Amino acid sequence: MNNAKRTEIFRRLQAANPTPTTELEYATTFQLLIAVILSAQATDRSVNLATRKFFPGHGTPEGLLALGVEGLAGYIRTIGLYKTKASNVIKTCQILVDQYQGQVPDDRAALESLPGVGRKTANVVLNTAFGHPTIAVDTHIFRVANRTRIAPGKNVVEVERKLEKVIPRPFLLDAHHWLILHGRYICVARKPKCPQCGIADLCEYKEKTPPS
Numbered sequence: 001m002n003n004a005k006r007t008e009i010f011r012r013l014q015a016a017n018p019t020p021t022t023e024l025e026y027a028t029t030f031q032l033l034i035a036v037i038l039s040a041q042a043t044d045r046s047v048n049l050a051t052r053k054f055f056p057g058h059g060t061p062e063g064l065l066a067l068g069v070e071g072l073a074g075y076i077r078t079i080g081l082y083k084t085k086a087s088n089v090i091k092t093c094q095i096l097v098d099q100y101q102g103q104v105p106d107d108r109a110a111l112e113s114l115p116g117v118g119r120k121t122a123n124v125v126l127n128t129a130f131g132h133p134t135i136a137v138d139t140h141i142f143r144v145a146n147r148t149r150i151a152p153g154k155n156v157v158e159v160e161r162k163l164e165k166v167i168p169r170p171f172l173l174d175a176h177h178w179l180i181l182h183g184r185y186i187c188v189a190r191k192p193k194c195p196q197c198g199i200a201d202l203c204e205y206k207e208k209t210p211p212s
Contacts, residue, residue: 001149001204003166009150009199010171013178016198020177022128025051029104029129030096031059034089036124037116042079050076061102062095062153106130120156123176133172135163140183141176147187149204 026032031051035064040049054075055087067075067170073086090112096102105111111122123136135141137156141163145151151162167175186193194200194209 002202003168005202006166007168007171009148009167010168010175010178012198012202013182013209014171014174017178017181020126020174020181022177023078024048025055027055029057029125030061030066030102030177033092033104033111033114033117033121033125034064036121037092038079038085040085040116040118041081050079061096061186064093065097072202079126085116092117104129111120114136119160123160125146127173127176129174133169135172135176135179137163137166139189140178140187143189144179144183144187147192147203147205150200161186208211 017051017098020030023038024032024035025048026035035168037049037053038050047193054067054072058064064072065164067089067090069086072089073082076082076086093112095114096104100110104135106126106129108126109120111117111125112119112158120136120138121172123134126132127136137145137160142159143151145159145163151159153162163175163179164172171178190206192209194203194205195211199204200208
């Protein structure tokens with residue numbers, strides 16, 4: 001795919017959604033971090049349903065530490081891997097209190113050192129909370145990047161690095177959200193909604209869904 005085509009793809013995505021953002025609900029950078037940790041192998045909707053119950057009264061590192069692992073686990077039982085996630089969240093809260101005065105660090109290495117925080121989670125926080133032009137490649141973005149041929153790659157890190165290299169700079173900050181939303185609602189896994197897609201004529205996917 002050439003640069004002119006990529007530019008037009010992102011121009012259209014921007015025109016359709018000028019101010020994209022995460023669908024996770026949060027009021028602070030700390031709450032965003034916790035929500036993203038909980039969202040691994042879970043839907044944003046399921047995470048929001050859970051966090052609505054404990055963020056209002058326990059939405060700080062100190063508040064979650066007061067709940068403890070068992071207390072938090074009780075709120076997130078409907079989320080996959082909830083026991084492991086509860087343990088990681090409480091450990092992360094303790095580190096934030098002990099080492100960062102309860103603040104989320106604006107630093108990739110520091111974020112990735114927190115329990116339950118991998119590269120993708122760090123990228124989401126760096127992008128959404130701190131305005132870094134990072135790309136958090138999940139299954140949706142991986143699929144869209146490969147299908148469209150915007151940035152094909154064999155694994156998420158390869159796709160991430162290609163996207164950061166080829167996406168035109170004016171679109172890089174919001175590209176993560178445009179791609180994930182496109183993959184979540186239009187370029188879906190089983191049968192992409194090509195007739196409804198605003199970039200179908202630019203997409204290089206060879207097995208487009210025909211109009212019904």
